[in-house]
Amino acid sequence: MVLDKTIEQWLAEYPVIRRLQALEELLWLNPNKTACAQATGNSPIGMEDIQDAAERLKRFAGYLCAAFPETKETGGILESPLVEISGMQKRLSEENNLPVQGKWLLKCDSRLPISGSIKARGGIYEVLKCAEEIAMREGGLQWSDDYGVLSGERFRKLFSRYSMAVGSTGNLGLSIGITAAKLGFHTRVHMSADARQWKKEMLRSKGVTVIEYRQDYSKAVEEGRRQAAEDPFCHFVDDENSRTLFLGYAVAALRLKTQLEDKKIAVDREHPLFVYLPCGVGGGPGGVAFGIKLMFGDAVHCFFAEPTHSPCMLLGMSTGYHNRICVQDFGIDNRTIADGLAVGRSSSFVGGIIEPFLSGIYTITDERMCRMLAQLADAEGIYLEPSALAGMPGPVLMASPGAEEYLQREKLIPCMQNATHIIWATGGSMVPAGEMERYYQAGKALL
Numbered sequence: 001m002v003l004d005k006t007i008e009q010w011l012a013e014y015p016v017i018r019r020l021q022a023l024e025e026l027l028w029l030n031p032n033k034t035a036c037a038q039a040t041g042n043s044p045i046g047m048e049d050i051q052d053a054a055e056r057l058k059r060f061a062g063y064l065c066a067a068f069p070e071t072k073e074t075g076g077i078l079e080s081p082l083v084e085i086s087g088m089q090k091r092l093s094e095e096n097n098l099p100v101q102g103k104w105l106l107k108c109d110s111r112l113p114i115s116g117s118i119k120a121r122g123g124i125y126e127v128l129k130c131a132e133e134i135a136m137r138e139g140g141l142q143w144s145d146d147y148g149v150l151s152g153e154r155f156r157k158l159f160s161r162y163s164m165a166v167g168s169t170g171n172l173g174l175s176i177g178i179t180a181a182k183l184g185f186h187t188r189v190h191m192s193a194d195a196r197q198w199k200k201e202m203l204r205s206k207g208v209t210v211i212e213y214r215q216d217y218s219k220a221v222e223e224g225r226r227q228a229a230e231d232p233f234c235h236f237v238d239d240e241n242s243r244t245l246f247l248g249y250a251v252a253a254l255r256l257k258t259q260l261e262d263k264k265i266a267v268d269r270e271h272p273l274f275v276y277l278p279c280g281v282g283g284g285p286g287g288v289a290f291g292i293k294l295m296f297g298d299a300v301h302c303f304f305a306e307p308t309h310s311p312c313m314l315l316g317m318s319t320g321y322h323n324r325i326c327v328q329d330f331g332i333d334n335r336t337i338a339d340g341l342a343v344g345r346s347s348s349f350v351g352g353i354i355e356p357f358l359s360g361i362y363t364i365t366d367e368r369m370c371r372m373l374a375q376l377a378d379a380e381g382i383y384l385e386p387s388a389l390a391g392m393p394g395p396v397l398m399a400s401p402g403a404e405e406y407l408q409r410e411k412l413i414p415c416m417q418n419a420t421h422i423i424w425a426t427g428g429s430m431v432p433a434g435e436m437e438r439y440y441q442a443g444k445a446l447l
Contacts, residue, residue, distance in 0.1 A: 002329045003321070010330070014319050020363070021330055023308040027362040027402045028318055032355050036297040039356035045243070045250075047294050053125060053247040054254050060128045062148035067182050070113045078120055080108045082259040082422070087379035089395070092372075098399045102419035103265070107256070110384050110428035115175040117340070117427030118249070118284045123166075123175030123237065125248025130235045131159060131183050156184035163188065165228045166237040167221030169280065170199040171340050171427050176237050177208040190224035192217040194335075194342040198432050216334055217281070217343045218326070239281055240323070240347045249287025253295040256422075265420055267296050272415055276394030277424045278387050279304035279313050279361070280343040282350035288424065293357040301410070303397075304361040305390035307336040307369075312346040314361040322348035337366045338387035340427060359406065362397055364390050367446055374443030383436050384428035395421040 002010060011018050019026050040046070061076025071078065082105050089104040112120040135141035135150060139158050149155065163186035166176040173189035180187040188209045191200055193216060200210045213220050221240055228236035239245065260267060267273045275292055277285035282304075289302035304313055309332060316322040326345035327334050334344040369389040376392070377383050397403055398421070407413050428436070 002325060007330065010319075016318050017315070017330055020308075020311050020315060020327070020332060023332070023365070025308060025363050025365060025368070027360060027397055027400075028314055029360040029406050030317065030355070030358050033359055034356045036293055036357065040294060042356065043290075043353060045247070045290070045353065049247055050250045050254065050291055050294065054251045056129060056132065057125060057248075057251060059132075059143065060147050060150075062146045063128075063150045064114075066148040066151040068114050074113075078112055078114065078124065079255050080110070080112045082107055082256070082263070083382075085376070085380050085382075085423075088376055088392070091375055091379050092392070092396055096396050096399075098396060101399065101417050102395070102421055104395055104421045104423065106380075106382065107422050107424045108382075110382075110388055110425045115171065115178055116430035117171040117175065118288070118424070119171040119175040119427075121252055122242075122245035122248035122283060122287060123172050124179045125251070126237050126242060126244045127164065127176055127179040127183065127185075129244055129248075130164070131185075134159065134162060150183065159184035160186065161233060162186070163231060163234040164237065165190065165224050165234055167217065167224035167239065168192070168195065169217050169220075169339050169342050170195040172237070172239055173203060173210075174199055174430070177203045178206050181207045188224070188227075190220040190227075192220040192342070194339040196339055196435070198435060202430070218345050239283055241349045242283065243349075245283050246287040246290070246350065246353070249284050250291030250294075252288045253291030256292065257295050260420075267420070268299050270415055271299070271418045271420065272412055273300040274394065274398060274419060274421045275300060275302045275424065276391035276422070277302065277304055278338070278341055278390035278426050279306050280310070280341040280387075281345075282313050282347040282354070284426065285424070286347070286350035286354045290354055290357060301359040301406075301412075302357065303359050303394055305394065306361060306363050307338045307341050307387075307390065308363045308365050309336040310334050310338070310342050310344060311361075311363050312343050313351065314363065316346040316348070317351055317355060317358070317361065322346060322351040324348075338369060338390060340385070340387040341390065362393070364393060368393065370439065370443040371446045372443070374440050374447060377440055377443075382425075383431075383440070384425050385431050385436075386439060388426045388428050391423040391425070394423060 064076035109118040164180040165188040167190040228234040
């Protein structure tokens with residue numbers, strides 16, 4: 001029994017669950033998507049909240065330059081390149097016998113400074129916001145100050161009175177752990193069984209306490225939250241429910257708009273934008289997609305991508321039960337090579353906000369992620385971790401019969417030759433060379 005219903009009752013009411021149980025690759029189109037103006041009017045978060053987050057990140061530019069020299073090149077602004085991948089576009093189009101339509105771009109969050117993944121957006125932002133609140137309350141910091149002063153010993157001593165904690169499959173732990181420890185916080189990262197050993201070792205080398213679990217992500221978050229609640233001086237970064245994390249991710253939309261303008265890429269009804277985002281618990285892709293929808297409205301179409309073994313957001317959103325059910329309830333094992341996406345229970349906070357904005361969700365096998373990892377390396381010389389390839393099949397799916405219903409409904413078929421497709425590459429630059437080579441060889445063996 002799951003929530004007082006038998007599995008057979010669930011399957012009868014929600015037939016998509018049977019396909020998820022079969023670990024089938026599928027495209028689910030969201031029946032609850034509404035016009036952007038209506039969805040925005042009903043949202044508890046708005047553009048002014050995103051602008052506030054962006055301004056806060058600007059204030060911290062001086063600190064980031066002082067504490068992390070690798071950010072000096074961008075003046076302390078954490079941002080990633082947007083690059084064309086015409087070689088990969090040609091390769092996948094030919095492989096799938098599809099016409100090459102529109103432009104494919106890769107949003108290289110894999111190259112974000114400090115922690116090398118999309119989690120540098122929300123994770124680092126939440127740490128900085130917490131530090132700002134403490135520094136203003138107890139250290140006399142003013143908004144008009146050069147925040148470079150926060151790298152000094154006086155503020156490190158202040159922050160050392162506090163601790164910070166997070167539950168993570170790996171990448172969020174890196175962004176929180178590296179930044180919080182550098183500021184001076186006592187930092188604990190609760191790591192799930194899926195977390196890669198090199199990520200644990202990197203955190204420990206930065207002075208972070210890593211607590212390991214044999215269970216999955218949900219247990220790591222649960223224990224981290226429980227332990228933090230016992231310490232009044234501990235801030236817990238709640239990946240399942242954090243509004244602050246969500247807003248940090250959403251700032252990406254403001255930067256993306258500028259990048260598209262610099263490339264002279266139009267986004268409107270005749271020039272649609274498609275964005276494909278790998279999804280774990282939902283915070284990163286949810287925040288990014290939300291910001292992009294507020295920025296471009298009905299001209300943009302956002303899709304989440306999940307491993308066939310961990311389709312938690314698809315399960316939660318397609319049934320409407322969100323975090324009240326998990327993939328394990330239906331015999332799906334939540335074991336995937338895509339460690340950042342190995343989440344069995346989605347965020348109800350994110351699901352509730354993003355549901356009216358999201359176009360759909362698709363699933364992808366581990367084998368396909370590995371194959372595309374090798375293909376991207378060969379075609380473009382770009383190396384990503386497996387989870388970051390989840391978005392790559394998106395443009396191919398949009399050219400397949402399964403997407404025709406959506407394209408017709410949105411009146412997009414005449415416009416597809418003008419479309420821009422952005423695949424969000426969520427991580428990879430910090431993967432050790434030996435481990436990346438093993439990923440690559442595993443992918444080559446499957447081709």
